[in-house]
Amino acid sequence: MSTIDLEKFSRYSRPGPRYTSYPTALEFSDAFSYERYLERLRSETGPLSLYVHLPFCRSACYFCGCNVVFTSKEEKLSEYVDYLKREIELLADQIDTSREVIQFHFGGGTPTYYKAFELDEIMKHIKKHFPNWSEEAEISVEIDPRFFNEDQMKVFKSHGFNRISFGVQDFDPKVQQEIHRIQPYETTKAAVELARKYGIESINTDLIYGLPYQTLESFQNTLRLARSLDPDRLAVFNYAHVPWLKKTMRKFDETTIPSPEVKLQILQYTIDYLTSEGYEMIGMDHFAKPEDELFGAIAKGELHRNFQGYTTKGGANLIGIGLTSIGEGQRYYAQNTKDMKAYEAAIDAGRLPYERGVELSDDDVLRKSVIMELMANFSVDIPRVEKEFGIDFADYFADALEKLEEFEEADLLSITPEAIRVHPTGTLLIRNIAMPFDAYMNKYEGQKKSFSKTV
Template sequence: MRDYKAFVKYSKAGPRYTSYPTAVEFNKDFKYEEYVEILKKQNKALSLYFHLPFCRSACYFCGCNVIYTAKEESKERYLNYLFKELDILSTILDTKREVVQMHFGGGTPTFFSAKQLESLILKIKSVFANFSKDAEISCEIDPRFLNEEQADVLTKNGFNRISFGVQDFNEKVQKEIHRIQPFGVTQNAVNMVRDRGIKSVNMDLIYGLPFQTLETFKQTLEQALLINPDRLAIFNYAHVPWLKKNMRKFDENTLPSPDIKLQILEYCETFLTKNGYKMIGMDHFAKEEDELFKALENGTLHRNFQGYTTKGGADLIGVGLTSIGEGQNHYAQNFKDMPSYEAAIDKGILPFERGIKLSYDDELRKTVIMELMANFRLDIKRIEKEFKIDFKEYFEEELKSLEDYKSFIDLDENYIRVNETGALLIRNIAMCFDAYMKNISEDKKVFSKTV
């Protein structure tokens, strides 16, 4: 076990780089008319994201955009607006393009009934009829909200990847984060989809939660492997109480220190490697037969708002409240509040609120940062050829910043390679190439800590 006390100095506020530029830079200078024109001209394959934002109650660790409700009419009303948004999209997009990926995120997608889920799926397929034979169709599921009818609807309609939110199996941690979820509940939910032919099951865990220790997390990992997921996403808890009021319920003295969190992450890598998994990017682990592992091996792994994916290069269309879309040179986000979202749709326009059109420099830096985040290496010569630059000259200052991490990388004329220890600090390393971080002062609370 490494001495992680020395790593504490690297614990600074920084992005997770699900996008570059990050959502902090999205603004209203990118106009609706520009966005619509971009959508009209797109011709790549499609990736579709649907945000289903409702939950019955709050999980105190959650950083998602969520609406808490028990009202059935709220869900029905929201579905009605999703259908209208799809109808508007169908008048702008070429919906005959091939769909290679679709994802239901939340909130809790399975807080919607089987009947409601099926009505949404049928509506989507009536608009986007050209799903590829090997399309990745996935859904996030809270194991506490899954029944046989919902599992039937998902599998019958082509869903082939399921991601289960677990976070931690320790009862004390579960009580503190307001998410009581016995092991048997999770096991039964996984069995439910396995029995219906789902071959790819992901489990989400979080380290850095109140009362977690290395020993308690070891037990959680051992229990997780009893369920035998194909992938694990093990996230560093993002403590941002200035943004999420639920997080203020935590006594910060109960949160594990940065060095303990790094010990947990290192143990995850060691333990899971011994048990047939490979670390993918900064927070994912996959079995060697998984396509994520194969993409990492051949350097084709990509990162977007859904995490790590093999479906890079597709145009991402975000549908629903707060959803974010992405193209080669833009990001676009829908309204975050329901009245504004509904008002736009009632006017017959997309519920677009803000975004950003990428400059040449943005596109270059996005390519550099995302390749480092996804593959832990950067092909310098490929970047020079693609963007017609001299890498050392263009990134002179950035390469000086990398000196702080010289023990974590190998740098030569052709490649930047991040070593095994450096993988634990990949956010810090990527930040060296982020032009916008220079404009964010240390005392401005924007991002969670990298360690």
């Protein structure tokens, strides 16, 4: 990648979505009713992707933007397992359970905060009610190396888990102390070696740049240490500083957070270093070895993006299970309640713990297709879009194409009647490039407390 103009690029730093969904979660509301949600669940066909949220953590990591519940009480964890099992039973009454499960993911919180027998109990209950699993299913879990043991690993192996993502964030002791997550390199190394011992075929490590006290030099060392673990994939996320949403982020002295220029230096170095080490950039924040299926998918233009990140399992109906989980159907998003008492009360009443969502219009479906293709494959096949949706692309998206002219003039992308193609340096601004296609962005213009910064 050519050296970027840091000053020019930093001017693009503005609030913008990460586009794990379109429309974004800011558009979710109770206008998409519970009854309508059930109709959608019953009517959809095709493969299933199941996501189970285990929200508990022992203590707060101050950078975290996830929906978590902090507790040291084991009875709270076991009570939640009972409610999860009842929610699974309620879902099984609404969904054709003969549909094939092609993807499964445990997210958190800290899934491995649970004991091995509890994880086993959850998996057995899911498989009892959703018994048709593809032999090629992607079965994954997020793991905090500080809470991981061999008994848990044996459970994952017995249930066919084939992908593990280890949360690292940063190896620098000063950064770890500031973000309230002390995790020595040796702890992470032991966790990765345990997963390798049990034959896990795909290991991912998560890093975050833009955290307090990070410098280019400190992150270079973090990258070298992460590389020494030989992960099959690395996710390198831009820290989303949203203190108006997450109180723990208010603990940071904002003067210690790297400037946009430093963050761009870190990102450019990350791309150059990992590609020199044999990884390929996948989407806006993932890197994979060339033999990885994600790389094969992007080469064919078949990479997909959803709430679980980048995947080859496109077209599946994502069912969110557990507190605050989000599901994605062909023409809707649906989110469970974030409040534990409301979650339990709904299930006690024999109702799914659904709270809000959005039903997609024809325009939403079209724009989602374009935005997700940009986010996943850094390009848009214009004739494909025109054929699939029966539109004239240049006419329908005239305003978006006009906004993209500045990126074309800066040689960050090219536009022809055949395609929009984002150039390598333009991929650093892929969120900015996708935003002109977002019909909802105008209402957030000028609002500082809407999204995290794009740079």
